Amino acid sequence: MQAVKKLVLLGTGLISGSFALALKRARLVEQVVGVGRNLDNLQRALDLNVVDSISDDAAHAVVGADLVFIGTPVGQMGALMQKIAPHLSADCIVTDGGSTKQDVAALYQAYLPQQLAYCVPGHPIAGSDLSGAAAAQFGLYEGRRVVLTPLPESEAKVVEQIRDWWQACGAQVYQMSPLAHDEIFSSVSHVPHLLSFAYMNSVLDRYNAAECLDFAASGFRDFTRIAGSHPDMWRDIALANQSAILNDLRANQQQLQALIDLVESSDGVALTNYIQRASSARIEWGKPLKGKK
Numbered sequence: 001m002q003a004v005k006k007l008v009l010l011g012t013g014l015i016s017g018s019f020a021l022a023l024k025r026a027r028l029v030e031q032v033v034g035v036g037r038n039l040d041n042l043q044r045a046l047d048l049n050v051v052d053s054i055s056d057d058a059a060h061a062v063v064g065a066d067l068v069f070i071g072t073p074v075g076q077m078g079a080l081m082q083k084i085a086p087h088l089s090a091d092c093i094v095t096d097g098g099s100t101k102q103d104v105a106a107l108y109q110a111y112l113p114q115q116l117a118y119c120v121p122g123h124p125i126a127g128s129d130l131s132g133a134a135a136a137q138f139g140l141y142e143g144r145r146v147v148l149t150p151l152p153e154s155e156a157k158v159v160e161q162i163r164d165w166w167q168a169c170g171a172q173v174y175q176m177s178p179l180a181h182d183e184i185f186s187s188v189s190h191v192p193h194l195l196s197f198a199y200m201n202s203v204l205d206r207y208n209a210a211e212c213l214d215f216a217a218s219g220f221r222d223f224t225r226i227a228g229s230h231p232d233m234w235r236d237i238a239l240a241n242q243s244a245i246l247n248d249l250r251a252n253q254q255q256l257q258a259l260i261d262l263v264e265s266s267d268g269v270a271l272t273n274y275i276q277r278a279s280s281a282r283i284e285w286g287k288p289l290k291g292k293k
């Protein structure tokens, strides 16, 4: 498999750093440059050998790169693409790890029109509520899925190359349209995070919030773990995937209303049925299925 000579991470954090570490472990990268705005975070990336050198200048850093991985919140990606466009080698491959794909596809079209054959948007379906270079880990993508949403202009051999690198990181690679991607991940990633923020805020609004939090245990911990995720990342996702997210939030509003009605009705059988449906589906989903989670 072809190794990367110079990989540049635009945004050096959990997702880009874990990609760099996996390629390093697979001996598929010679040099990794970490670009960012926070010097402490970049220094940490250097100390942890996530990257081999650091820079605060994206335009300068991408000179001579054969692979650029954009790992910032999606709202930052357009400005970075615009900055690097004049400095990319003609055959430099550009990809990203953004959680939304219709908006990111449009950014490639708007800001990297000369490079489109070498651009392949992507999304690793793995991560955590932690962020920054210190959160980067070997093996994050082991057995996980990565969704590629190639542009109409993406060259097949470039898509294959990206697929090979992700597979070398241990991932299973899938392909779908940006629209299908954004609808799916609204329902199983974006809206669950937003509901977790909402639930956390609803507890904070209680008159006895401190006492409630003091007594909260594992159920609350499981339900709200993702409420600790990075605000910038989730603001950008909510803004980028607005239409699918609004549909799913409204559907959840209806579910909540149905639940209120059931509890109000004191109809134990109907409540059991309601809970049973969700419980059976969650148990089934949770059964270890090769390559599922």
Ligand SMILES: NC(=O)c1ccc[n+]([C@@H]2O[C@H](COP(=O)([O-])OP(=O)(O)OC[C@H]3O[C@@H](n4cnc5c(N)ncnc54)[C@H](O)[C@@H]3O)[C@@H](O)[C@H]2O)c1
Residues within 6 Å of the ligand: 010, 011, 012, 013, 014, 015, 016, 035, 036, 037, 038, 041, 071, 072, 073, 074, 076, 080, 097, 098, 099, 100, 123, 124, 125, 126, 127, 128, 129, 130, 131, 132, 133, 135, 230, 233, 237
């Ligand atoms: N966290 C997850 O679970 C997860 C999973 C899959 C995909 N993603 C996506 O991957 C991307 C990165 O997420 P992450 O969790 O690695 O975040 P992170 O906070 O760990 O890393 C992002 C880094 O980008 C830097 N950054 C932000 N704006 C910048 C700019 N304009 N120029 C240079 N650097 C900048 C930040 O300082 C930070 O170090 C996001 O688009 C996110 O939606 C996240």
Ligand SMILES: O=C(O)C(=O)CC1(C(=O)O)C=CC(O)C=C1
Residues within 6 Å of the ligand: 098, 099, 124, 125, 126, 127, 128, 129, 130, 188, 189, 190, 226
């Ligand atoms: O494990 C977590 O904490 C995550 O939130 C990871 C997670 C998700 O499963 O929703 C978050 C955002 C992504 O774009 C992909 C994965």
